[in-house]
Amino acid sequence: MEKYRNEDYLKKEIMQQSRHLFVYGYNTDYRSQFLQSMEKDYPVQADSDRPVALYFDTFGMPKIDFNKKDKNRYLIQAMSREYLHFTIASKILERTMELDKTILDSRLSRLIYLTNISKNNGYPEIETIEDLLREVKTSRNYYYQSYINYVNGLIENVSINDISVPFMQLEMFASQYKETMNIDSYFGIILDKKRPLAISSVQAINNLIGGRINKDISIKVVTEPDDWETYKDVNGQFIEATHDYGDVELDDSYKSYMKRLKR
Numbered sequence: 001m002e003k004y005r006n007e008d009y010l011k012k013e014i015m016q017q018s019r020h021l022f023v024y025g026y027n028t029d030y031r032s033q034f035l036q037s038m039e040k041d042y043p044v045q046a047d048s049d050r051p052v053a054l055y056f057d058t059f060g061m062p063k064i065d066f067n068k069k070d071k072n073r074y075l076i077q078a079m080s081r082e083y084l085h086f087t088i089a090s091k092i093l094e095r096t097m098e099l100d101k102t103i104l105d106s107r108l109s110r111l112i113y114l115t116n117i118s119k120n121n122g123y124p125e126i127e128t129i130e131d132l133l134r135e136v137k138t139s140r141n142y143y144y145q146s147y148i149n150y151v152n153g154l155i156e157n158v159s160i161n162d163i164s165v166p167f168m169q170l171e172m173f174a175s176q177y178k179e180t181m182n183i184d185s186y187f188g189i190i191l192d193k194k195r196p197l198a199i200s201s202v203q204a205i206n207n208l209i210g211g212r213i214n215k216d217i218s219i220k221v222v223t224e225p226d227d228w229e230t231y232k233d234v235n236g237q238f239i240e241a242t243h244d245y246g247d248v249e250l251d252d253s254y255k256s257y258m259k260r261l262k263r
Contacts, residue, residue, distance in 0.1 A: 004250055007034065013248045014220055015042050015051050015188045020209045023222040024257075025250030027194060032057060034250075035192050035222060042188065044095040046107065049184040051218070054091050057192045059084060060201030061144070066151040075158060077234050079147045080200035081207070085168035086140035088189060088217075092177060093133040104129045111176050115165060123164035135165045147198075170208075174216040186218045193223040199230060206233040210244050219245075225257035 004010055014023055015038060025031050035055055042053035061080050096104060105112075105128050115135070116126050126132050142163045149155045160166035174187055191205065208219050210233050221228065231238050239245060249255070 003030065004034065010034075010248065010250060011038055011041060014038070014190070015053055017246070018051070018186050018214045018218045020214055020219045020245040021221070021248055022228070022245055023220055023248045023250060024225045024254040025222060026253050027224050027227070031222070031250065032192055032194070035190050038188075038190065039095075044092075044099065044181075045183070046099065046103070047182045051185045051188050052095075052183070053188045053190060054088070054095065055190045055192065056087065056091065057194050059087050059191050060205070061147050061198035063196035063198050064148075064151050066153075070153075071151065075150070076147070076198075076200045077203065079143045079150070079158065080198060081204040081234075082166075082168060083140060083143040083147065084201060084204045084208075085170040085173075086136055086143065088170060088187075089168050089173050090133065090136045090140050092174070092187065093129065093136060096129065096181075097133065101129075107180050108132070108177070110180050111173070114172075114176060118167070119164045120161055120166060126164075135163075136168070139163050139165050139168065171211070171213045171216055178216060186214060186216055188218050188220055190220045191222060193221065193227060197229060200234075202229045203232060203234045206231060206239050210237065210239045222250075225254045 014021060038053040039055050042051055044052050061083060096108075108129055112126050112129070112132055115132060119126070119135070124131075126135060143158075146155070146158045150158060178184070205219065205221065208217065209221070233239060241247065247254075
């Protein structure tokens with residue numbers, strides 16, 4: 001399998017600019033290995049001014065055919081958004097658990113406090129980083145399964161009272177996390193698109209790309225050039241090249257795609 005010509009340069013192009021990016025490359029195992037290796041190059045570190053790489057090969061709802069007329073579009077969008085946000089937050093916390101655990105609860109006490117005051121009543125207090133990670137994962141899994149059940153007609157609605165932490169304000173979470181951990185950079189969220197996604201999940205990602213959040217969260221969508229389902233956000237607005245995002249080419253896939261379009 002042919003490797004990229006300059007891996008170190010490409011890693012810097014992807015991770016050392018805070019702007020959102022579309023990274024174009026053929027969908028191969030090598031691509032995934034290359035992207036995942038950036039987590040070691042850009043780890044979670046307290047008291048740091050370097051970006052943090054977080055790699056995802058699962059981050060959206062699966063593409064399922066269903067009768068859209070029978071479903072609540074806003075509910076589907078909300079479940080897809082919350083699943084995406086909880087997925088990113090859970091990865092941040094999972095990587096954090098690799099650090100010295102003796103300092104984590106005190107470092108992240110503010111984040112734990114903010115989660116407690118916004119969680120549903122009747123659930124146990126979140127006291128430790130382990131508690132927080134468990135609840136974030138529970139919410140992530142709840143929205144995923146609820147989406148599957150809803151679009152397949154197994155349930156008619158979703159109740160936010162069924163989980164302790166019903167909402168994830170991702171930008172606030174990342175900003176507060178950075179402050180408590182003394183990280184003066186951003187999270188590079190590497191989304192390795194390996195399979196078809198629900199349009200609602202693609203739109204949720206586009207919403208992040210269209211937002212001015214890259215001082216905290218920089219989205220790096222990695223996809224084949226013709227494999228991103230839509231460039232519209234949940235409001236039907238297009239995200240715009242140059243204005244909202246830049247691009248990086250891993251191989252000749254983008255040039256080949258443009259040649260096919262011209263023909």
